[in-house]
Amino acid sequence: MELKNDLLIRAAKGEKVERTPVWLMRQAGRILPEYRAVRNSLSGFIELVKNPELAAEVTIQPVDILGVDAAIIFSDILVIPEAMGLPYEMVEKKGPWFPKTINSPEDLSNLKVADAESDLGYVLDAIKVTKKELDGRVPLIGFAGAPWTIFCYMIEGQGSKTFSKARKMLYNEPVMSDQLLQMITDSTIEYLRAQIAAGANIVQVFDSWAGILPSDHYQKFSMKYITQICDAIEEVPVTVFAKGAYFARPEMRHLNCETIGLDWNMGIAESRRLIGEGKTLQGNLDPCALYGSPSEIETATKKMLDDFGTSRHIANLGHGVYPDIDPEKVKVFIQTVKEYSAQLRAQ
């Protein structure tokens, strides 16, 4: 089906666009009362992830309510460890928790490379339902966690400030670490391909814990696998968002992907210089800027648009939208991007 609004896809490919496309990480869920109503009708977060009809509903909510230029499928990066044999729970106010974790090479024998169709069919179904209901209004973004970030959770079993247990594994069990990262990578490639086959128009790889690795380890234990993923996806544009990996920007220039996400610490001009003209950049307003007044949000958003310029940019925050942000403030951000970026091009 042809997309009625394909700004995001064209911007990702580096084509000329009439205005800068805009969406928000974590837009599906969290901030909308309409989302919370759906979420509260079920017993938990994971139940919602596994319910294709309702996942599709909350995926589309921000398109209707906020006016974003893309939907992102409502799901979680941790469906991959679950599909590999390591189920997780989502503990209210605490985050993910894994009853079993990987502690030694022997534990790998309990894992398998995920089969997208049989293990993750609920995500693929949610994509199909969403696509049908979106009816080509905007593109649908599929996603997965980067192998390093998934590895962190599979070793650590929960969030952590240092992920020192996961990082210790890289030093003490480098062979096992490589094996596990490769299994995650293989699972992720098949999963993203299945998302694309189900209808995803673009896919994003989230490396949420990129920023805790020293540069040499990042090359060896993260970029290596992200590179494999980028090389394996040919049908749609790929976005890589490696939060905190400022030191890896020069190497990102060489990734076989279309778009690089920037977090809010990364300088725009510097990032463009390091990453080069060959990529679209996505981001990167400080998520906390949406706590400001409407006029402050407008000013900050315009400044961001000025700094990125009119080519190869997708507007977004520099991280997921925070749960207590007023949706009206989000609308100011979105509206400002739409109007001001069109003005900039008309000049």
Add this chain to the structure above:
Amino acid sequence: MELKNDLLIRAAKGEKVERTPVWLMRQAGRILPEYRAVRNSLSGFIELVKNPELAAEVTIQPVDILGVDAAIIFSDILVIPEAMGLPYEMVEKKGPWFPKTINSPEDLSNLKVADAESDLGYVLDAIKVTKKELDGRVPLIGFAGAPWTIFCYMIEGQGSKTFSKARKMLYNEPVMSDQLLQMITDSTIEYLRAQIAAGANIVQVFDSWAGILPSDHYQKFSMKYITQICDAIEEVPVTVFAKGAYFARPEMRHLNCETIGLDWNMGIAESRRLIGEGKTLQGNLDPCALYGSPSEIETATKKMLDDFGTSRHIANLGHGVYPDIDPEKVKVFIQTVKEYSAQLRAQ
């Protein structure tokens, strides 16, 4: 009293040294069984901080046991909010927790600028006891948190991945934020001066949450106050360690301090280029490298020393030592610095 080993002080000042001095952030406490024996004789962490005799004992332990080139007074950055009127508790396995926090401009009226002598006498006493017992063997490092990091805890009341409550305050209450940051700064300057008067030979400012601010906010709400602190301390060298503030390195060149701490993500050559030749650099081995085998630690430490070169470097980890690190591994790090850095100079 003259120092028998003044390598750290001379290295901080940019003087020639026979070998690179070495110490570890968080060396006082955490990893040593001898520390845990003292700690477990009391009811809690804060009781130890407030007991000058025992604080001195655990301050000196790493000098005797590990052979570091400096002692750092055993204390906590959160003694400042407590002295200003906001007491804290240390919750086992969870970290600091403040029963009262700052939520509005009105709350400032319950705070005061700390009086070092009357409110923080226990730290000054601990410094005096330590100095007496150290008997000039190595320098004693005093320290405080940077105003932004202290502000984070005073607003948020506990650790956080995003500190979005504290960061929201910068957007919504910039005047109050400045007032509170100034009160913390004034408290900190008096506190560091009192530490120096009590015997500290060098002081370090820890900006643990530097890395969550966008660059413009970092200038406005953190560097501004760190600059005041650096300008106010004249008697001894000052070290600034702003974890994650890679984007602020070009401005750190202009701080009126002797040493800049680098975290393990910051490239050594790049940092030297950005910060210039006028500062000593401190750091920055990945704390997780100490999970490796002795020969891996040796290799990583030598590489770090090669990269920093033989002038203006103080060896350290890129963050505090992790609690489950084997002290024997720490000794390998320290011994390698001592021997290899002397060899490098003999060549």
